[in-house]
Amino acid sequence: MESREVYGQQHIVPGNSGAGAYARVGLESGVMSADPHQLIVLLFDGAESCIRNARIHVEMGAIAERGRSISRAVDIINQGLLAALDMERGGEISANLARIYDYIIRLLLEANVRVDVTLLDQAEHLLQEISSAWRELAVTLRKE
Template identity: 65%
Template sequence: MSIVRGAATYGRGAGAYARVGVESAVMSASPHQLIVMLFDGAQGAIRAARIHMQAGNTLEKGKSISKALDIVNNGLMAALDLEKGGEIAERLGSLYDYIGRLLLAANLHNDQESLDQAESLLDDIASAWREIGSAGAQG
């Protein structure tokens, strides 16, 4: 087996192992932990987008921002329960919508400031969400 084929095989194996790890974490996570995972994924995608934006890699920047948008719109936004959550859920929905618009602006205009603002807002919400989980676990 050549070194190149060995490296490719290792890469596929490592990727499969990572997917199984993520799938296992998702299957065993509480609803609260799933939301934390969504925040982590969105924040990671935004960090990757920033790196690609700074490197001038438009294609990968777009993919990373699309991933963050997908998580915000189809993960975080979709998880809101407007009936039970009332005004808080409505306000979070508006905030997620605004974050989505910031991400679109960042992608369209290579706007680092919009990307930073979207990340900052997500960080604030994620921090509050983690505190809620810590308080629930202690109490």
């Protein structure tokens, strides 16, 4: 398996190098044309991808890459998902999401210290639950 750096983050790229270039162009195009709901989905996808990469790096014994993947996931959650919360308009929902994001960050940091894949799994599961609800909301809003 080939490993490539994309936007400062090591990613596992299956197959040939053309796949990595295609993925980078697809990501850039997606961000440039995304609406606010889609941007949040891209943040969830990015954080989940970083967690999956961290899990692979744990299995490979790649300590530095594991740390970078986890740090990138934490950055996406902190600077993307948490920063996007509107605490005034979002009220209790935003406050609850902030607490969950904080918990996910703590899980990720602990997973890095302990080299514990089960903590990565928990963090990814929580993100997937929120991401799924967010995607359903976007579909519902488009129907209205």
